[in-house]
Amino acid sequence: MNAPPYALAAVLSSGEIERFYSALSVLVSSATDGSRCAALASFRALDLLLDDELLQHAGEPEATPSLSWAGRETFARSLVELRDTALALDGLDLYACAASVETMSRTPAGVEERLAGVMSTPRFLREVQGAALIFV
Numbered sequence: 521m522n523a524p525p526y527a528l529a530a531v532l533s534s535g536e537i538e539r540f541y542s543a544l545s546v547l548v549s550s551a552t553d554g555s556r557c558a559a560l561a562s563f564r565a566l567d568l569l570l571d572d573e574l575l576q577h578a579g580e581p582e583a584t585p586s587l588s589w590a591g592r593e594t595f596a597r598s599l600v601e602l603r604d605t606a607l608a609l610d611g612l613d614l615y616a617c618a619a620s621v622e623t624m625s626r627t628p629a630g631v632e633e634r635l636a637g638v639m640s641t642p643r644f645l646r647e648v649q650g651a652a653l654i655f656v
């Protein structure tokens with residue numbers, strides 16, 4: 521049985537934590553509402569997606585300069601929960617950009633332990649053809 525087509529797709533490349541949060545929020549909200557979604561994470565966004573220290577990094581003032589001190593801790597916890605939800609959702613397929621994996625200190629096997637796989641940008645665009653596409 522074939523899976524339904526993707527309704528929403530995203531190319532995530534920004535290393536800005538607040539932009540990353542917003543992108544994950546859109547993807548998770550859409551997937552939990554029943555839309556099939558996919559994302560291709562590249563470079564700094566891939567680092568954020570796989571960051572084991574994301575809670576600490578999201579709480580650093582230089583990473584989130586627009587947030588208040590009181591809001592920063594809440595934001596960091598929320599971001600980690602959002603990221604973990606995104607990784608666990610059946611309706612959201614998260615892929616690593618093949619060029620990013622090849623040029624960064626990551627291995628395909630290490631990435632595939634946590635994500636749906638490694639995919640080139642042209643292949644990703646073919647896979648999500650017809651979906652609304654956002655670039656963050």
